[in-house]
Amino acid sequence: xxxxxxxxxxxxxxxxxxxxxxxxxxxxxxxxxxxxxxxxxxxxxxxxxxxxxxxxxxxxxxxxxxxxxxxxxxxxxxxxxxxxxxxxxxxxxxxxxxxxxxxxxxxxxxxxxxxxxxxxxxxxxxxxxxxxxxxxxxxxxxxxxxxxxxxxxxxxxxxxxxxxxxxxxxxxxxxxxxxxxxxxxxxxxxxxxxxxxxxxxxxxxxxxxxxxxxxxxxxxxxxxxxxxxxxxxxxxxxxxxxxxxxxxxxxxxxxxxxxxxxxxxxxxxxxxxxxxxxxxxxxxxxxxxxxxxxxxxxxxxxxxxxxxxxxxxxxxxxxxxxxxxxxxxxxxxxxxxxxxxxxxxxxxxxxxxxxxxxxxxxxxxxxxxxxxxxxxxxxxxxxxxxxxxxxxxxxxxxxxxxxxxxxxxxxxxxxxxxxxxxxxxxxxxxxxxxxxxxxxxxxxxxxxxxxxxxxxxxxxxxxxxxxxxxxxxxxxxxxxxxxxxxxxxxxxxxxxxxxxxxxxxxxxxxxxxxxxxxxxxxxxxxxx
Numbered sequence: 001x002x003x004x005x006x007x008x009x010x011x012x013x014x015x016x017x018x019x020x021x022x023x024x025x026x027x028x029x030x031x032x033x034x035x036x037x038x039x040x041x042x043x044x045x046x047x048x049x050x051x052x053x054x055x056x057x058x059x060x061x062x063x064x065x066x067x068x069x070x071x072x073x074x075x076x077x078x079x080x081x082x083x084x085x086x087x088x089x090x091x092x093x094x095x096x097x098x099x100x101x102x103x104x105x106x107x108x109x110x111x112x113x114x115x116x117x118x119x120x121x122x123x124x125x126x127x128x129x130x131x132x133x134x135x136x137x138x139x140x141x142x143x144x145x146x147x148x149x150x151x152x153x154x155x156x157x158x159x160x161x162x163x164x165x166x167x168x169x170x171x172x173x174x175x176x177x178x179x180x181x182x183x184x185x186x187x188x189x190x191x192x193x194x195x196x197x198x199x200x201x202x203x204x205x206x207x208x209x210x211x212x213x214x215x216x217x218x219x220x221x222x223x224x225x226x227x228x229x230x231x232x233x234x235x236x237x238x239x240x241x242x243x244x245x246x247x248x249x250x251x252x253x254x255x256x257x258x259x260x261x262x263x264x265x266x267x268x269x270x271x272x273x274x275x276x277x278x279x280x281x282x283x284x285x286x287x288x289x290x291x292x293x294x295x296x297x298x299x300x301x302x303x304x305x306x307x308x309x310x311x312x313x314x315x316x317x318x319x320x321x322x323x324x325x326x327x328x329x330x331x332x333x334x335x336x337x338x339x340x341x342x343x344x345x346x347x348x349x350x351x352x353x354x355x356x357x358x359x360x361x362x363x364x365x366x367x368x369x370x371x372x373x374x375x376x377x378x379x380x381x382x383x384x385x386x387x388x389x390x391x392x393x394x395x396x397x398x399x400x401x402x403x404x405x406x407x408x409x410x411x412x413x414x415x416x417x418x419x420x421x422x423x424x425x426x427x428x429x430x431x432x433x434x435x436x437x438x439x440x441x442x443x444x445x446x447x448x449x450x451x452x453x454x455x456x457x458x459x460x461x462x463x464x465x466x467x468x469x470x471x472x473x474x475x476x477x478x479x480x481x482x483x484x485x486x487x488x489x490x491x492x493x494x495x496x497x498x499x500x501x502x503x504x505x506x507x508x509x510x511x512x513x514x515x516x517x518x519x520x521x522x523x524x525x526x527x528x
Contacts, residue, residue, distance in 0.1 A: 046074050046082040046170050051404040054094070057125035058145055059152040065094040066125065066151060070405035072166065073199070075191050083178055086192050087166035089403060090157045090200075091125060102154035102206040102235070102523045105193055107161065109214025111185060112418030114165035114411070116395045118212055118240075119158040122502035122511070123150045126402070128394035132504060133365040135386040141394045148502075148512035153519040154208065157196060162188055163415030166406050180415070181423030182439050186221035193222075194230055206523040210238040210515075213468060213499065220244055220441040223448035223455065224429060234448070236456045236522045238515055241465055241499045242473035244445065246424075247438035250344040250469065256438075260306040263341050265472040267298040270347055271327045272463040273364035279329030279351055287496070291463070294327050295471060305340060344466050345377030358382055363498025364464040383498065388413070446481045449489060456522045457490045460511060462497040462504075470494055491518070 050071035056063050068091050075084040092098065106123060108115045120128045127149075129142030150156060160167045162179035169175025179188050197203050211219040216239040226232040243249065253262040271294040274280050275287060284290045305312055305320040312320075321335040328335075330342065330350055338346065348359045353373055360366030360383040368382030392413055399406050425436040429447040449455050459477055461470035477490055493514045497504035501511055 046085045048072050048074055053404055055125060057149050057151055059147055059149055064151050067092045067094055068403055070399060070403040073192055073195055075188055083170050084162050084175060085168045087160040088157055089119060091151055092155045093151060099201060099204050100525060102208060102519055103202050104150060104154040104208040104210050105157050105159060106210045107159045107215045108212050110161060110414060110418060111214045111422055112161055112164055112415035114160045114413050115158045116391050117500060120391055120395050121500060123156060125149045125151060126398060128390050130387045130390050130503060136390045139393050141390045143394050143398060148508050150515060153516045159192060161415060164412055166409050166411055176417045176421050180418055180421050182426045186218055186225055189218060189222055190225045190230060206235045208236045208238060208519065209234060212240040216242040217244060217441050220445035224444040227448050227452050233452055234455055235524060236518060238458045240460045240501055241468045242459055243468045244442045244476045245440040248472050253343055263306060264298040264303055265475055266469045268294045268471045269466055269469040273359060274329035274351060276365055277352060281326055348378035349375055361466050362500060363503060364466050365498060442476060442480055449482050449486050453486060458518045459492040460501055462495050462499060462501045464498040467499045
């Protein structure tokens with residue numbers, strides 16, 4: 001989860017670091033001239049593939065039989081020529097009235113991430129077993145029936161982003177330029193959804209979007225594009241670990257001096273993390289009481305101190321630093337030297353450095369040995385290191401042995417070349433041009449909700465998420481440019497887990513219950 005763009009550097013909503021482009025130069029002939037793929041080669045390369053299997057999953061004590069389709073769907077350019085092959089894994093409940101059964105499109109973020117995480121950790125019929133807050137042992141990895149799959153309420157479509165997973169480009173050089181961008185990516189997913197609905201006859205099904213991390217950014221764009229450009233109404237949008245305004249991320253707020261909101265909104269998550277690791281001087285017994293107290297301080301006394309800037313006198317600065325010490329566990333002198341402003345990487349490195357540990361970013365319940373105790377910021381994310389191999393290994397085994405797909409292909413966790421090539425520019429609804437820098441898609445979600453006042457939105461956040469803090473997401477929801485009556489269409493849920501809410505089994509159980517109830521209350525079946 002690093003690198004947003006050349007401007008954002010390491011501040012990102014990636015789940016994990018992506019790799020640089022490898023082998024992206026076109027092959028050369030004997031004269032040294034670049035070879036060009038023929039249209040025949042491209043069409044052959046992008047031929048749609050499908051593998052159908054059957055299986056069953058037990059949810060709430062009831063067995064659900066399903067058909068699984070692992071396949072690819074071809075995206076076209078304006079000329080109707082195939083430019084990208086998008087991999088998906090879809091699960092359809094057998095014996096159900098398919099035309100009206102709810103269907104949910106699910107994707108991770110990155111940008112440029114595959115959807116192995118939500119597929120194998122949250123909502124697919126099989127779930128990889130990982131340790132709760134420590135390193136998962138090496139293979140063999142456990143793969144079990146997922147009693148928290150959402151197949152009890154909807155058919156599921158897990159989509160890999162262009163260039164990720166088994167998704168490929170017709171032209172390896174042009175593909176990233178055509179798909180690696182905020183608006184480009186959203187349009188690609190919109191085209192995929194339209195084609196999928198036609199291929200499987202699901203135009204009259206209740207439709208849901210479910211994205212995690214940058215996938216929530218994509219969902220805000222998609223909801224607006226589908227409804228305002230494609231005439232495809234959405235019943236509900238499920239947001240997991242939300243980021244809509246990237247200017248409020250805590251990774252690199254120092255590159256935007258004068259704007260201190262990021263420091264305020266992350267403070268409750270810092271407090272929750274310090275409380276979990278027993279680093280608070282006088283820890284309260286109740287986490288919720290602590291969070292409410294810190295939220296009040298963050299938007300009141302702390303906000304006023306930050307707003308004063310250099311006009312803040314030394315005595316007042318010291319008093320605020322002492323209070324921050326009580327809420328974060330960081331040393332008072334460190335907080336003062338940081339000018340009351342500690343970014344995410346600095347907090348993750350410093351909180352447990354006296355123990356020789358780095359604190360997790362995606363899930364701050366995790367800890368790992370510090371790479372260098374003299375660093376200013378964390379050198380890696382212990383949570384990413386703890387579970388990535390389990391997800392990747394389990395999925396590679398599962399997709400080939402059970403879904404019967406990809407035997408001769410390499411599955412990419414992240415799209416090669418997504419960074420530094422991603423175009424972080426966005427044209428907001430009604431805007432005349434795309435604006436580069438920190439994308440803010442709050443107006444896009446607001447536009448979708450205004451055009452469709454029956455669109456419902458569900459926010460799910462973990463208290464221990466330092467990548468997309470829960471209070472930041474809550475702030476975004478409360479500041480959507482929508483009339484007050486539409487705010488009742490938004491529901492929020494919080495969990496004692498991190499960015500990957502579902503990596504904590506009790507939180508996964510609650511997440512399933514909440515999302516299932518959300519679908520049942522918004523599918524409109526029998527309500528006309």
